[in-house]
Amino acid sequence: MTKINPTALLKENGLKHTRQRVRVLEEIALDTVAISQPELEKKLGKEIDRVTLYRILNIYQDKGILHRIMDINGTANYAICSAACSEDHHHDDHVHFNCTCCLKIYCLEVKAPHLKMPHGFKAVTTNTTAYGICEKCAQLETESGTELQ
Numbered sequence: 640m641t642k643i644n645p646t647a648l649l650k651e652n653g654l655k656h657t658r659q660r661v662r663v664l665e666e667i668a669l670d671t672v673a674i675s676q677p678e679l680e681k682k683l684g685k686e687i688d689r690v691t692l693y694r695i696l697n698i699y700q701d702k703g704i705l706h707r708i709m710d711i712n713g714t715a716n717y718a719i720c721s722a723a724c725s726e727d728h729h730h731d732d733h734v735h736f737n738c739t740c741c742l743k744i745y746c747l748e749v750k751a752p753h754l755k756m757p758h759g760f761k762a763v764t765t766n767t768t769a770y771g772i773c774e775k776c777a778q779l780e781t782e783s784g785t786e787l788q
């Protein structure tokens with residue numbers, strides 16, 4: 640889990656400290672897995688309206704505080720970036736894992752393979768997502784005794 644200090648993070652990035660901005664960071668940093676936009680809306684809906692939330696998420700992405708990962712259903716998920724990320728310069732070259740059972744997205748400490756682009760193509764970001772069954776779901780499967788053949 641990426642330990643963050645919302646107040647310090649806002650200051651470092653020259654962002655004004657607001658209660659709402661802190662709340663968004665707190666919610667996203669709460670779990671080791673990425674949080675989906677609908678889930679964020681559900682959790683923060685009483686405190687932050689959709690438009691404001693959307694705006695905050697965009698600012699955070701621009702600043703390299705968050706990265707967005709699309710899941711298997713095309714839903715946006717957000718995770719805190721590593722400290723190496725900064726404005727216009729994301730270093731999140733890690734592999735994501737999207738569990739097809741619980742649909743959670745994990746940021747793995749696995750470096751994404753470097754893709755060699757054809758001549759004339761300049762890749763700015765690449766996205767590597769592995770799909771399958773996560774550790775937790777695999778364990779539940781074993782415990783309930785339902786062996787997959």
Ligand SMILES: [Zn+2]
Nearest residue numbers: 738741773776
């Ligand atoms: Zn799972």
Ligand SMILES: [Zn+2]
Nearest residue numbers: 718731735746
């Ligand atoms: Zn990630």
